[in-house]
Amino acid sequence: MPGRPHRFLRSFRSRPPRPRHGLCVLLGLALATILTGPGLPPAAAAPAPRTASPAAGPGTDYATDDPFTADRTTWWRQDRFGMFIHFGAYSQLEGEYTRSDGTVCRDAEWIKRSCAIPTRRYEDVAQGFDPSAFDAKAIVKAAQDAGQRYIVITSKHHDGYAMWPTRQNGWNLRDHSSFDRRRDILAELKSAADDAGIKLGFYYSIWDWHDPDFADPATFPKYEKRMYAQLKELIDGYHPDLLWFDGEWDTDNPVNRWSSRDGERLEAYLRGLDPGLVINNRVGKRRVVDGDYGTPEQEIPDAPVDGQLWESCMTLNDHWGYARYDQNWKSPATLTRNLLDIAGRGGNYLLNVGPDRLGRVPQPSVDRLRAIGSWLRTAGQGRAVYGAGAAGLVAEPSWGAVSRRGNTLYASVRSWPAAGQSLHLGATTPFRVTGARVLGSDQRITVTEAGDGFDLTPSGAAPDPTASVIALTVKPPASAPPGDGTGLKAEIFANDTFTGPPAVTRTDPTVNHAWRYAGSPDPAVPADHFGVRWTGSLKPRHSETYTLTTVSDDTVRVWIDGRLVIDSATPHEPRVDKATVALRAGHRHTLRIDYTERTGEAHMKLLWSSPSQTQRIVPRSQLSPS
Numbered sequence: 157m158p159g160r161p162h163r164f165l166r167s168f169r170s171r172p173p174r175p176r177h178g179l180c181v182l183l184g185l186a187l188a189t190i191l192t193g194p195g196l197p198p199a200a201a202a203p204a205p206r207t208a209s210p211a212a213g214p215g216t217d218y219a220t221d222d223p224f225t226a227d228r229t230t231w232w233r234q235d236r237f238g239m240f241i242h243f244g245a246y247s248q249l250e251g252e253y254t255r256s257d258g259t260v261c262r263d264a265e266w267i268k269r270s271c272a273i274p275t276r277r278y279e280d281v282a283q284g285f286d287p288s289a290f291d292a293k294a295i296v297k298a299a300q301d302a303g304q305r306y307i308v309i310t311s312k313h314h315d316g317y318a319m320w321p322t323r324q325n326g327w328n329l330r331d332h333s334s335f336d337r338r339r340d341i342l343a344e345l346k347s348a349a350d351d352a353g354i355k356l357g358f359y360y361s362i363w364d365w366h367d368p369d370f371a372d373p374a375t376f377p378k379y380e381k382r383m384y385a386q387l388k389e390l391i392d393g394y395h396p397d398l399l400w401f402d403g404e405w406d407t408d409n410p411v412n413r414w415s416s417r418d419g420e421r422l423e424a425y426l427r428g429l430d431p432g433l434v435i436n437n438r439v440g441k442r443r444v445v446d447g448d449y450g451t452p453e454q455e456i457p458d459a460p461v462d463g464q465l466w467e468s469c470m471t472l473n474d475h476w477g478y479a480r481y482d483q484n485w486k487s488p489a490t491l492t493r494n495l496l497d498i499a500g501r502g503g504n505y506l507l508n509v510g511p512d513r514l515g516r517v518p519q520p521s522v523d524r525l526r527a528i529g530s531w532l533r534t535a536g537q538g539r540a541v542y543g544a545g546a547a548g549l550v551a552e553p554s555w556g557a558v559s560r561r562g563n564t565l566y567a568s569v570r571s572w573p574a575a576g577q578s579l580h581l582g583a584t585t586p587f588r589v590t591g592a593r594v595l596g597s598d599q600r601i602t603v604t605e606a607g608d609g610f611d612l613t614p615s616g617a618a619p620d621p622t623a624s625v626i627a628l629t630v631k632p633p634a635s636a637p638p639g640d641g642t643g644l645k646a647e648i649f650a651n652d653t654f655t656g657p658p659a660v661t662r663t664d665p666t667v668n669h670a671w672r673y674a675g676s677p678d679p680a681v682p683a684d685h686f687g688v689r690w691t692g693s694l695k696p697r698h699s700e701t702y703t704l705t706t707v708s709d710d711t712v713r714v715w716i717d718g719r720l721v722i723d724s725a726t727p728h729e730p731r732v733d734k735a736t737v738a739l740r741a742g743h744r745h746t747l748r749i750d751y752t753e754r755t756g757e758a759h760m761k762l763l764w765s766s767p768s769q770t771q772r773i774v775p776r777s778q779l780s781p782s
């Protein structure tokens with residue numbers, strides 16, 4: 157019986173749980189109780205069959221912009237640091253449950269499942285839930301004090317308990333608790349966040365342990381209908397800036413059959429409701445083609461993620477939900493350094509708090525968050541994070557992190573050199589340093605060209621034990637002016653062998669397409685068995701080694717100046733391929749891309765990056781059809 161890995165495998169919790177068999181009997185019992193859940197109000201009429209896709213069909217392209225550069229995602233890419241809040245009926249138990257036989261079982265937001273709490277018993281627990289001390293203004297202030305510029309709160313976790321007065325069932329904070337029925341904590345949080353200029357997102361679990369219609373394929377459409385309706389309630393009622401999906405992975409108890417096709421349909425529905433939404437990749441199957449960004453959990457990628465924006469989510473201790481016994485708090489220095497590592501690799505940091513049963517954020521959490529905020533507010537050190545991103549121009553050093561914001565590199569030094577010693581910074585492309593200063597100190601920094609880069613020699617001690625920031629003003633290598641390109645010539649074949657004349661010939665401004673299951677490049681072209689040949693030239697702005705990245709399903713081959721640089725011709729699921737090519741600023745390099753869709757999903761994106769250029773879809777201005 158699959159489930160979340162056992163405690164000693166806890167570190168794997170951050171990955172979708174894998175089937176496990178040791179808990180079969182126990183969880184089998186839990187399954188029996190889950191399926192005999194509370195009497196629910198009559199379900200809404202059965203929805204359209206799951207295969208229907210509201211907006212799909214040949215000629216549909218779900219890629220509407222490039223998340224790396226879109227106005228829609230600008231706030232998210234600039235803010236960098238957010239607060240995650242895990243708060244729900246499980247919080248009432250504060251991480252501990254005493255079974256009828258007197259044994260004590262511990263977990264947080266998974267406690268119902270981990271401790272096999274009978275549904276009726278869990279419902280009684282929820283009935284006693286009364287987070288009367290929930291103070292939205294205090295929580296928003298804690299986020300502000302931390303320097304967190306967006307908040308994501310669990311609106312519904314796996315236990316299915318809604319934290320707003322949903323009309324889809326009675327399993328929610330308004331209708332099934334001891335809480336003041338006049339209050340709505342999501343509305344309170346939305347109001348406080350708006351007043352503070354902080355963006356608000358909702359976490360929503362697809363996987364639902366409580367809804368009896370979830371587990372059975374025959375009744376899942378009823379659950380799905382309620383899920384769509386709940387999400388519409390959240391969007392219409394609270395206007396969130398972001399939706400953070402979870403519970404999308406294959407698992408049992410109850411069986412979770414969520415598919416990439418389900419995710420395609422849900423994402424299209426949500427973007428139809430609000431085109432401005434930012435949505436994570438767990439709306440689908442946590443892949444590079446799902447949503448706007450990837451979601452590594454309890455870990456930090458060691459470099460910018462290929463093909464997708466990303467956000468690392470992490471706990472302050474060892475639990476997402478509140479667990480009163482868990483005092484294994486990460487230090488403020490570790491947390492601040494995590495944030496700096498993440499910003500230097502172009503990611504976001506979503507750091508979690510778990511309020512207790514009364515709705516109070518634990519003081520150790522508040523203290524750590526405040527310490528991070530204090531570092532960010534000191535001597536303008538926050539400029540190393542907010543609006544900053546991957547440094548590109550330099551290799552990540554062993555002594556700290558380096559982020560870039562405009563023509564300033566922020567070297568956040570954890571291991572300050574001894575007096576007279578230097579820090580080496582390896583350059584990945586030639587550039588000049590025209591200024592250097594230590595934030596929060598008037599000491600001098602001597603910058604000397606050395607080997608593959610520069611030696612930085614401070615004249616004084618580290619001003620900050622957590623990390624001291626050396627701001628380097630740089631003059632990047634000369635670049636060509638923005639191009640006046642119009643895009644690439646696209647020959648679209650109604651077959652996947654490029655046979656005969658193309659069905660459609662046009663100019664595509666970029667190669668940024670998500671046709672998914674039912675879409676295709678043109679209404680005249682079927683959703684399966686088609687091919688696209690893009691030809692023309694690309695004109696880089698920098699004379700550097702570029703990384704060309706494709707995100708493709710089913711096959712792709714790329715030629716630059718007649719040389720095959722990506723050959724991914726075996727049909728595949730959505731995948732990333734890369735090539736490094738030396739390009740010359742202002743020079744037209746010939747480009748050809750042969751892409752085919754066989755059956756199933758269809759995706760094709762061409763991105764690039766270089767030391768001077770962070771990752772993005774190759775822009776129209778740099779592409780020409782000849």
Ligand code: FHN
Nearest residue numbers: 169170171172265402453476
């Ligand atoms: O199972 C959940 C877990 O409870 C928690 O919500 C994390 C944080 O996003 N996500 C899932 C585990 O990947």
